[in-house]
Amino acid sequence: MDVNIHVLRDAVAARIGEAGIRILTYALxxxxxxxxxxxxxxxxxxxxxxxxxxxxxxxxxxxxxxxxGNMHFPNVAHxxxxxxxxxxxxxxxxSLVPESWNQNSVGPFTFPYTIFIALPIGMIAIxxxxxxxxxxxxxxxxxxxxxxxxxxxxxxxxxxxxxxxIQYLWGTDIEQYPRVSKKFLTFQVEMLDTTIRVPPDxxxxxxxxxxxxxxxxxxxxxxxxxxxMRAAADNEDLARVSGIDVERTNLLTWGISGAMAAxxxxxxxxxxxxxxxxxxxxxxxxxxxxxxxxxxxxPYGAFAGAIFIGLVGxxxxxxxxxxxKPAVFFAxxxxxxxxxxxxxxxxxxx
Amino acid sequence: xxxxxxxxxxxxxxxxxxxxxxxxQSLIVRGVSLRIGQNEIVTIIGPNGSGKSTLIxxxxxxxxIESGKINLRGQDITNEHTDRLVRMGIxxxxxAANVFPQLTVQENVEMGAFSLLGDVAPRxxxxxxxxxxxxxxxxxxxxxxxxxxxxxxxxARALVTExxxxxxxxxxxxxxxxxxxxVLHQIAEINRRGVSILLVEQNAVKALKISDRAYILARGQxxxxxxxxxxxxxxxxGKIFLGMEGTSESETDARHRR
Numbered sequence: 288m289d290v291n292i293h294v295l296r297d298a299v300a301a302r303i304g305e306a307g308i309r310i311l312t313y314a315l316x317x318x319x320x321x322x323x324x325x326x327x328x329x330x331x332x333x334x335x336x337x338x339x340x341x342x343x344x345x346x347x348x349x350x351x352x353x354x355x356g357n358m359h360f361p362n363v364a365h366x367x368x369x370x371x372x373x374x375x376x377x378x379x380x381x382s383l384v385p386e387s388w389n390q391n392s393v394g395p396f397t398f399p400y401t402i403f404i405a406l407p408i409g410m411i412a413i414x415x416x417x418x419x420x421x422x423x424x425x426x427x428x429x430x431x432x433x434x435x436x437x438x439x440x441x442x443x444x445x446x447x448x449x450x451x452x453i454q455y456l457w458g459t460d461i462e463q464y465p466r467v468s469k470k471f472l473t474f475q476v477e478m479l480d481t482t483i484r485v486p487p488d489x490x491x492x493x494x495x496x497x498x499x500x501x502x503x504x505x506x507x508x509x510x511x512x513x514x515x516m517r518a519a520a521d522n523e524d525l526a527r528v529s530g531i532d533v534e535r536t537n538l539l540t541w542g543i544s545g546a547m548a549a550x551x552x553x554x555x556x557x558x559x560x561x562x563x564x565x566x567x568x569x570x571x572x573x574x575x576x577x578x579x580x581x582x583x584x585x586p587y588g589a590f591a592g593a594i595f596i597g598l599v600g601x602x603x604x605x606x607x608x609x610x611x612k613p614a615v616f617f618a619x620x621x622x623x624x625x626x627x628x629x630x631x632x633x634x635x636x637x
Numbered sequence: 638x639x640x641x642x643x644x645x646x647x648x649x650x651x652x653x654x655x656x657x658x659x660x661x662q663s664l665i666v667r668g669v670s671l672r673i674g675q676n677e678i679v680t681i682i683g684p685n686g687s688g689k690s691t692l693i694x695x696x697x698x699x700x701x702i703e704s705g706k707i708n709l710r711g712q713d714i715t716n717e718h719t720d721r722l723v724r725m726g727i728x729x730x731x732x733a734a735n736v737f738p739q740l741t742v743q744e745n746v747e748m749g750a751f752s753l754l755g756d757v758a759p760r761x762x763x764x765x766x767x768x769x770x771x772x773x774x775x776x777x778x779x780x781x782x783x784x785x786x787x788x789x790x791x792x793a794r795a796l797v798t799e800x801x802x803x804x805x806x807x808x809x810x811x812x813x814x815x816x817x818x819x820v821l822h823q824i825a826e827i828n829r830r831g832v833s834i835l836l837v838e839q840n841a842v843k844a845l846k847i848s849d850r851a852y853i854l855a856r857g858q859x860x861x862x863x864x865x866x867x868x869x870x871x872x873x874x875g876k877i878f879l880g881m882e883g884t885s886e887s888e889t890d891a892r893h894r895r
Binding site for chain 2: 511514515517518520521522524525526527528529530531532
């Protein structure tokens, strides 16, 4: 991606010159600035929703980026880990807990109490699944020095197989996530002459996504094993020489990214109230876009990239049909990469 | 030709006996023997491809050992895992990529102490006090340090475990001459604190000046062995291996490397 962007940039520069590129960049920054100011004044409600949507993208994208940083390949199965997590949580809510538990909810939220049991179980289940798949498939490819392309195709195989297995168990129909029927409430804030309406469920989902991402940040920054994971991503040979068990940091990477993927899948399903076997797969493109926008292999960048995509996508609906959202944020990413070819924060920095 | 008296092995802190090692099918070290006593600085010199780095890597368990023995305080450590070797008191600083560029200086030092159990904070603090150069940059990313600062950080990363012996693979490679002197000075300083040092060096003359003894390797075998002082006085060795009196192969190589 990076190389293609360089080629594109050089091609543009050859036609309009470096000065042209500079003028184009300034014009772009001015346009973005005016657009941002305009959005703040007139579309702040869309911007807030965009931020919240970005938080869910972020939860998925951060895990994807973590795996890229440590394993050096894009795990195409990440979206299906999200779906699998959401189905495990659904199974817990529908069959492992008494039916009556699904009838009550906290405060203004429409999802039942049981989500608090289902979320950690789903996260643990997918963390284990992710580790097992690494042990059985990716580890063997890694040891044999498989090329990044082979690893990526391997993960595509896992994605398709996992989705097939879920469809075999649940069918391909839309599954309804348990909901408690309540009068539809929204949080309303009057600001700059605009009323910001936020569905409480969405706010909850965004806050949990933020908390989980922050917890991962603290783990990576403050704990011995978190630092070891960053060290192994940074310089694997030196990590081994320092006595770090790199196989164990790999295991941790898969476990954390699997748990984060499951959380993203569950929160997304809880927020939307429904679940499809292709829910996660459909999110893969925006998540990859977030990873690239933030700087490949850099989870903090992926977080920023996801927020960027969420914002751009939602705000664009002020002018365009929502179906054009992907086109809009990809256009925004191409522009972003022309200005910063290595993404917002640069590559592989955990 | 001078071969190693094996009877001394029992007294040595670290001894290598008739070691043959390499990568995959190819043998690079072919029957090398050496020993390092308590508190000694021992330098290994030799032309490119003579097996110096491979030897030091083999001692630290990073190559495939075909035959021979490595002993630490008389205990066999041949083919031992690196994390065990770290706990047994061996520190190793690789030649290139010897810091974690994205981690801070403090985190780099902490990672050196990874395999130790218990609270490592006091040891990390001692490294900070020992190297004022690092203290100034304590919270910076290692990738932002200069070449000399990186080498000092690499030494601190290996020293934090308080090893009895440090294995250093060309710690001055790629550094400007005045920085080379400062890094070698640091190494001599570390030795004065009671750490034995096995040093592989291209800057042979400078390294010999801080060393007690030296071994010359050629084609993966012991070629010559003497005290560092005697080696510096030996005009034939000086001419062939140390680049003194005219330009020898090793000196030309060293210049090309820079």
